[in-house]
Amino acid sequence: MSARWSVVLLGDDDGEVLARIEDSRSGLTVVRSCFELSEVLATVSGGLADAVLIVGPTPDLTLSLVQTLRSAGAAVVLMGAEAGEGDWGLVTIPASASAEVIRQALETPVPEIAAPAAAEPAAPEGLGSEDLLPPEHSPGTAPTEMPAAERESPARGESTVVWGPLGAPGTTTAAVGIAAFLGLLEEGSGLSRACRAAERDVLDAANLTECVDVVRIGRRRLEVLTGITRPERWIEVRRAPLLKVLRLARQEYDAVIVDVGYSLEQEESWVLDPGAPQRSTATLTALADADRIIAVGQADPIGLPRLVRGVEDLQRLRELEPSMPSPIVVVNKLRAEAAGATEERAAEEIGRAWARFGPGEPIAAFLRWDPPACDRALMRGGTLTEEAPRSPLTADLRDLATLIRPLPEGAEEQTPPGATGQTTASTGRRGAGHRRSRRRRC
Secondary structure: OOOOEEEEEEOOOOOHHHHHHHOOOOOEEEEEEEOOHHHHHHHHHOOOOOEEEEEOOOOOOOHHHHHHHHHOOOEEEEEOOOOEEOOOOOEEEOOOOOHHHHHHHHOOOOOOOOOOOOOOOOOOOOOOHHHOOOOOOOOOOOOOOOOHHHHOOOOOOEEEEEEOOOOOOOHHHHHHHHHHHHOOOOOOOHHHHHHHHHHOOOOOHHHHHHOOEEEEEOOEEEEEEOOOOOHHHHHHOOHHHHHHHHHHHHHHEEEEEEEOOOOOOOOHHHHHOOOOOOOOHHHHHHHHOOOEEEEEEEOOOOHHHHHHHHHHHHHHHHHHOOOOOOEEEEEEEEOHHHHOOOHHHHHHHHHHHHHHHOOOOOEEEEEEOOHHHHHHHHHHOOOHHHHOOOOHHHHHHHHHHHHHOOOOOOOHHHOOOOOOOOOOOOOOOOOOOOOEEEEEEO
C-alpha cells in the first residue's frame, strides 16, 4: 500500500490542483492551500504537512528555503514545468500532471544539492596526516618532499580552509601569503553576490566570473571574490548557497583558499530549529566541506594553549562530520623573545611542549615573526610577496604553500637574486592546461 501524504499547496489560485487531488484516490490529503511562503513554512514547521507542492513560478523561493523545508522533513515538488530535476534537486512536473504523478514525484529520492557537473574527472584524495611535517621541523627549512604522484596538479580544485582560535593568531596573513604564492589573492565583497545568485538558482561559471574583481600582481592576473564588508551582514552568507559557491569554485579553479572566523559554536536556537541561521554558519560550512584545514596559532604562552583547545574543538567537530580532514597545525609569529634564545631553540621548545600537551596532531610548519614586513604590506595594500620578497616570513609562507600543492610553472624562474624561498607564481586559466585559482574569505 502506498504511503499517504499530507500536502500543503502554494500558488493554486484557482483551486484546480486541489480539486484534482481531492477527486482521486492517490493517498494525497491537502491540509492547507497557501498564498505565501511564510504560511508554507509555518505549516511544515508545525508538523501539519510532510509534502509541499508549489504550483507555477515562485520568485521568492530560494535555495535556503528549500533546505529549510527539507530539514523539517517535507518533500518539495515544483508543478508547472517540464518534468525533470533542477539544480536544487527539486523534481518538476507538468501543470497537467495527475494526482498519481504528483504522488510519484513526492516519493522520488532527493539527491544532494551540488554545483553543476564539471567536465573534468574527480581529483585524487587530498593530503592527510601522513603528509604533515615531523615535529622537529625548524623554521626556515623546506617541508618534506612529497612523492611525485601526490604533487601532480589535480583535475578538480581543492578547498583549503585557514582557521585559527580566538586572539588574532594570523590566519589572514597565512591565507593571503599562501594564496599569493599559489596565484591567488585577498578578497572582499563579491561573495554576497555569488550567494544571492545561488539562492535564486542562477549561479553558473559565467555569473561567478561577474562577481569577481581582476587584480594584477607583477605578471600574474588574479581574480578576487571579496567577502562581506561589515560583520552585521553575516546573514547574507547562508549554508546552502555558500556550499554551492564553494563547489562551483572547485570546478572553475585549481585551489580555493578560505579564510574563516574563529567561532565554532552552535547557538542554542540551532538545537530547536536546525534550519535557523547563525553567525558561525560560514565557518562551519567551509570546514565541513574542506579538502584540507590549516589551523594557525601563535607561538607564545597565551596563543599555544588557545591553539591546543582549538584543535581539540576541531577534532570534536570531526566526530559530527567524519568527512572533515585532520587539521594541519601551523605555529605563527615565531620569535626568540617569546619562547627561546634563538628562533631554532624557540621552535624546539614549542615542539616539546606541543608533544606533551598537544591534542595529537603534529606541528606541520612554523612562520617567523616579521612585523615590519607585515606593516609595509598593510600600508601599501600589497602582499608580502610584493612588498617584502626577502622577508623570512615570505620564505616560510612559500614553503607552506608548497606543502599544500606544487607552485605554478615558472615560479622558480621569478625568484629574485639572493632571496630565500621566494617566487612569483603565475595564474593559469582553463583551456591552457591549467585552471584558475581563487582565495575566498567568509
